Amino acid sequence: MSLIHISRKVLLAGLLLLPLQVLAVNPPTVPDPDPPVGNPLPPVSRVDVDGPYATTIDTRAGPSRSGWVVRPSNLGANGVVHPVFIWGPGAASRPSDYEDHLRRIASHGFVVYSEVSSNSGSEMGAALDWLIEQNNNSRSDYYQKLDTSRIGAGGHSRGSVATFANASDPRLTTTIHVAGGSFDGRGPNNLRKPAAFICGEDDRTATPNCRRDYTNTRTPVWFTVIDDASHTSTARDGLAVIVGWLRWQLAGETERRTMFIDPSCDFCGRGYETQYKNW
Incomplete structure (x- = not known):
């Protein structure tokens, strides 16, 4: 027997004697987002109540002047450059149906845009496109006050489907899908960045699709089913989850990671059936 064959046998025998954890390859840890542009948002101790900003609504915004922008009234105060969140309402709904949610x-310091959703x-x-143009337009109220490197998209029901359709846009940092699993299970194919799925226990229509989407997702994903939440109520019942997620993913508050990715996370205990993977 050659020395090469002997060496290979010795090496294999040595490996077999090593503890299994030494041989295992640990999955990579997804890094937290980089610090935001400008000064950070004012800190808050709770995400289930209103934040420190008074809000203003422009009901004739966007490229066709049919969208809403809900924003902090004092944009850019104290050197803050505001992250952006695009919201998609459910079918037959309008931004006005979600005014409390958007406010x-x-x-909490985000500039939120909404108009009626489409499946596309x-x-x-x-x-x-419009918000980035406004941020670059010296005559705009939004001039250099938006952090266009921190943009999230999300929606409820049909708005979630719209978010899946748009999820491959490289300008997005994260997506949020509320009571709206994709119809064919292929929505996760478009995901490129971390995503949150928020669904309801009593929603017999969307939640089975949410579970299938979670199985099919290959990017970092966090998924919860809220106890006793219906298809309609999940958007309100999950509002604290949405705010906490945006403060982590868009505002760079890395300490909020443990609210989601931790054995004792805030949204993993009583009232939530939570899973996460690929982190």
Whole structure:
């Protein structure tokens, strides 16, 4: 027997004697987002109540002047450059049906855009174009006050489907899908960045699709089913989750990671059936 064959046998025998954890390859840890542009958002101790900003609504915004922008009234105060969140309402719904939700998110320092959703998500891409143009336009109220490197998209029901359709847009940092699994299970194919799926226990229509989407997702994903939440109520019942996620993923508050990715995370205990993977 050659020395090469002997060496290979000795090496294999040595490896077999090593503890299994030494041989295992640990999955990579997804890094937290980089610090935001400009000064950070004012800190808050709770994500289930309004934040420190008073809010203003422009009901004739966007490329066709049919969208809403809900934003902090004092844009850019104290050197803050605001992250952006694009919202998609459910079918037959309008931004006005989610006014409380949009105001809550904006009160935490985000500039939120919404208009009626389509399955294609085309309105979301057009909204991103428009907001970036406004940020670069010296005559705009938004001039250099938006952090266009920190943009999230999300929606409820049909708005979630629209978000899946638009999820491959490289300008997005994260997506949020509320009570709206993709119809054919292929929505996750478009995901490129970390995503949150928020669904309801009593939603017999969307939640089975949410579970299938979670199985099919290959990017970092966090998924919860809220106890006793219906298809309609999940958007409100999950509002604290949405705010916390945006403060982590868009505002760079890395300490909020443990609210989601931790054995004792805030949204993993009583009232939530939570899973996560690829982190």
